[in-house]
Amino acid sequence: MRVNHPTRAKAVLPEGAPLLEIADVRVSYGGIKALKGISMKVMAGEVVAIIGANGAGKTTTLKMLARLLPVDSGTVRFRGEDVRDVPTEEIVARGMSLVPEGRAIFPNLTVRENLELGAYLHRDKVTMAETMADVVELFPRLGERMVQEGGTLSGGEQQMLAIGRAMMARPELLLLDEPSLGIAPKLAAQIFKAIRTIAKSGVTVVVVEQNTRMALGSSERAYVLRTGEVALEGVSAVLAEDPEIQKAYLGG
Amino acid sequence: MVAVPDNQAAGASRARLLRLGAMALGLLLFIYVARSVGPQKLGETLVTGLTQGAMIALVALGYTMVYGVLKLINFAHSEVFMMGAYVGVFVLGAIGIANPLLSFVCTIVVAIIGSSLLGITVERIAYRPLRGRGRGALVRVTPLVTALGVSVLLQNAAQLFFSARYRSYPQLITGSMDIPGVGPVGKSRVIILVVAVLVMIGLELIVKKTWFGKAMRALSSNEEAARLMGVRTSWVISSTFALGSSLAAVGAVLFCIDQSSVYPTMGTAIGTRAFVAAVLGGIGSIPGAMLGGLLLGVLGELVKLSSYSGSIDAPVFVVLIAVLLVRPAGLLGSNRAEKV
Numbered sequence: 001m002r003v004n005h006p007t008r009a010k011a012v013l014p015e016g017a018p019l020l021e022i023a024d025v026r027v028s029y030g031g032i033k034a035l036k037g038i039s040m041k042v043m044a045g046e047v048v049a050i051i052g053a054n055g056a057g058k059t060t061t062l063k064m065l066a067r068l069l070p071v072d073s074g075t076v077r078f079r080g081e082d083v084r085d086v087p088t089e090e091i092v093a094r095g096m097s098l099v100p101e102g103r104a105i106f107p108n109l110t111v112r113e114n115l116e117l118g119a120y121l122h123r124d125k126v127t128m129a130e131t132m133a134d135v136v137e138l139f140p141r142l143g144e145r146m147v148q149e150g151g152t153l154s155g156g157e158q159q160m161l162a163i164g165r166a167m168m169a170r171p172e173l174l175l176l177d178e179p180s181l182g183i184a185p186k187l188a189a190q191i192f193k194a195i196r197t198i199a200k201s202g203v204t205v206v207v208v209e210q211n212t213r214m215a216l217g218s219s220e221r222a223y224v225l226r227t228g229e230v231a232l233e234g235v236s237a238v239l240a241e242d243p244e245i246q247k248a249y250l251g252g
Numbered sequence: 253m254v255a256v257p258d259n260q261a262a263g264a265s266r267a268r269l270l271r272l273g274a275m276a277l278g279l280l281l282f283i284y285v286a287r288s289v290g291p292q293k294l295g296e297t298l299v300t301g302l303t304q305g306a307m308i309a310l311v312a313l314g315y316t317m318v319y320g321v322l323k324l325i326n327f328a329h330s331e332v333f334m335m336g337a338y339v340g341v342f343v344l345g346a347i348g349i350a351n352p353l354l355s356f357v358c359t360i361v362v363a364i365i366g367s368s369l370l371g372i373t374v375e376r377i378a379y380r381p382l383r384g385r386g387r388g389a390l391v392r393v394t395p396l397v398t399a400l401g402v403s404v405l406l407q408n409a410a411q412l413f414f415s416a417r418y419r420s421y422p423q424l425i426t427g428s429m430d431i432p433g434v435g436p437v438g439k440s441r442v443i444i445l446v447v448a449v450l451v452m453i454g455l456e457l458i459v460k461k462t463w464f465g466k467a468m469r470a471l472s473s474n475e476e477a478a479r480l481m482g483v484r485t486s487w488v489i490s491s492t493f494a495l496g497s498s499l500a501a502v503g504a505v506l507f508c509i510d511q512s513s514v515y516p517t518m519g520t521a522i523g524t525r526a527f528v529a530a531v532l533g534g535i536g537s538i539p540g541a542m543l544g545g546l547l548l549g550v551l552g553e554l555v556k557l558s559s560y561s562g563s564i565d566a567p568v569f570v571v572l573i574a575v576l577l578v579r580p581a582g583l584l585g586s587n588r589a590e591k592v
Contacts, residue, residue, distance in 0.1 A: 109473060117481045
């Protein structure tokens with residue numbers, strides 16, 4: 001996987017500065033306080049998981065980062081820049097791509113068109129062809145289905161398409177919302193394998209996941225959210241051994 | 253979980269059966285009509301019907317594209333069509349028809365510019381401030397009522413400024429030509445049909461091949477995802493209004509060549525039929541609007557062959573209702589449920 005788009009300036013971060021830093025962020029959702037002051041740091045190259053029960057604020061956190069939900073208070077810094085008030089349309093240009101919950105592919109566009117739209121801001125033909133070759137290498141199934149409409153793919157294939165589409169923008173930070181939701185276990189394992197490949201190529205990954213075992217197994221660090229607050233944070237391997245986590249999220 | 257594909261398969265085969273049935277029925281009807289009127293008359297009817305249909309389709313495309321990106325029925329579209337016709341008549345009045353081809357091209361170009369500006373302005377002033385405002389049903393209903401209001405406003409503005417009288421349109425293209433197998437057909441008809449088809453081919457290329465077209469289809473498919481790709485919603489919406497209004501302007505100039513009169517309420521007549529065509533073909537579907545328009549045009553002319561002498565709109569609506577009963581999403585509309 002080739003990463004870092006040639007036309008986008010690479011992040012010049014001071015030594016030890018996080019790629020993404022959110023501090024005391026509060027978000028409300030139709031009168032309900034969904035995030036009650038969460039803080040997180042993600043270093044460049046890391047794979048970070050966000051886990052927690054339904055309604056804990058995992059999806060809200062990602063939507064907030066992609067600027068799909070307004071921030072009530074707090075700071076959001078990406079590559080050292082304040083992105084709190086940047087519109088969604090510009091977030092991808094800054095190097096952050098979200099794979100939304102439920103995949104949100106374009107069902108009546110072909111697989112190829114879906115992928116091309118991922119490169120909407122980087123239309124350079126050569127770069128696009130290179131990236132597309134990388135995506136097809138990552139998900140060979142997509143290569144076989146290029147001319148099919150996205151809506152005709154299976155759930156797992158749609159998830160591959162959604163991730164591939166996000167990768168077409170060659171993001172520095174990939175945000176994944178529930179990539180295994182509603183997908184056959186075998187395909188989910190394949191998708192997580194692809195996520196690890198993406199991470200190895202140098203892309204920073206933040207993944208929200210219901211499947212706690214899978215999330216902790218493929219991430220380096222994790223945040224545990226509980227009713228809109230960070231309840232626990234730490235190294236994934238350590239959290240996986242935590243009796244409290246095992247009881248609450250790993251089924252004993 | 254296992255039942256889902258079975259259901260889908262059953263639904264698909266039932267739909268195929270229905271489609272075959274409808275086609276067979278249509279073919280039988282067509283053969284019946286063809287036998288009763290003879291090939292000569294039938295050819296003439298078909299050419300006239302396709303001409304009418306092509307103009308309806310041009311206007312229908314505007315409804316369907318705006319619906320695609322905004323999920324709004326832009327009732328003001330018929331008035332953009334009417335204004336396009338007025339721009340055309342004024343341009344022709346100013347430059348004369350010494351050189352018919354040049355006049356024709358100039359008229360179309362100026363009408364396109366005028367209508368696009370009007371379409372963009374209507375969106376900026378009337379619809380954009382309402383976008384994303386309100387709660388629940390109001391998100392959709394408020395712009396809809398606004399669209400009706402803009403339609404009434406524009407129609408009355410035309411009456412106020414241009415007066416309610418019928419203005420005659422100069423005869424740009426006269427004479428007829430022989431088409432093998434059909435016989436003599438008015439030259440204007442042929443030109444209308446050719447121009448309309450060329451415009452639709454051009455549209456298909458824009459929609460399929462350009463980044464604007466891809467952005468537009470992405471936006472109608474899933475707005476949030478389109479924004480995540482970096483698509484600027486406002487820009488795409490404005491461009492869609494411009495494109496839809498341009499097609500209406502072409503339709504308007506062609507309509508005037510065919511009917512040779514311009515009046516403030518002319519938008520309502522063709523607008524209603526174009527809207528029906530868009531719904532018939534599946535609102536939001538571009539090929540659907542083309543198909544719907546052509547079908548309505550031919551249908552209207554076929555009805556004229558019969559002894560029925562009432563309003564042409566009655567059989568048109570009967571067909572619409574019949575189609576919607578069988579295919580609620582229209583002929584080519586997508587009724588695929590979203591996978592969650």
